[in-house]
Amino acid sequence: MKFAVYLPPKAETEKCPALYWLSGLTCTEQNFISKSGYHQAASEHGLVVIAPDTSPRGCNIKGEDESWDFGTGAGFYVDATEDPWKTNYRMYSYVTEELPQLINANFPVDPQRMSVFGHSMGGHGALICALKNPGKYKSVSAFAPICNPVLCPWGKKAFSGYLGTDQSKWKAYDATNLVKSYRGSQLDILIDQGKDDQFLLDGQLLPDDFIAACTEKKIPVVFRLQEGYDHSYYFIATFITDHIRHHAKYLNA
Secondary structure, three states: OOEEEEOOHHHHOOOEEEEEEEOOOOOOOHHHHHHOOOHHHHHHHOOEEEEEOOOOOOOOOOOOOOEOOEEOOEOOOOEOOOOOOOOOOEHHHHHHHHHHHHHHHHOOEEEEEEEEEEEOHHHHHHHHHHHHOOOOOOOEEEEOOOOOHHHOHHHHHHHHHHHOOOHHHHHHHOHHHHHHOOOOOOOOEEEEEEOOOHHHHOOOOOHHHHHHHHHHHOOOEEEEEEOOOOOOHHHHHHHHHHHHHHHHHHHOO
């Protein structure tokens, strides 16, 4: 597995908090580090930023490269239970356990201070990582996340392939369903969504379902619908500093 790590100047003299970025469909570890413009804010706030890949690569599984929204580049941050995916496609365990252990052992990070954010499929990943592990992440945010994958075409395709046809198993990786049963420590969630995002209009993202669930559970969520923005990295680059500032508030507290 490839991953990208950014070390701020502060890391030369002390251990810094770790902020994990989870990317969207078709991405590698390169998209965020080359397109988002996160460096200045991460440097100012003294945050180590880690960007993993979005799936295993080169597993030689039949069908892994047949479509852009399943298999390679589309791990969906779940631990697959179905053949032939269950051996390699364990992205949930990778980003919550294996990768942090590797980072903590090899880089100047404070293992007690970590947060997570992401975009689209990775926004879904960030939300479920935080909701499934109360207290593990100090903060969470997302750009245009897939909020209710059990009800959208992308989610149905991925979950049926990775997790099988029993839809009750899907709920364990669905942010809207996880919010409904969340019992953990206070989470302050920030979400930015482009108003002109085609995937929002196509019913892939379903943020209203997530917001309704948060409101019902009295979980604070700041949801900003951004006029004139789509699903692209221009959108992410415009608001990345706000997100890093959001995380720094909790990581540097």
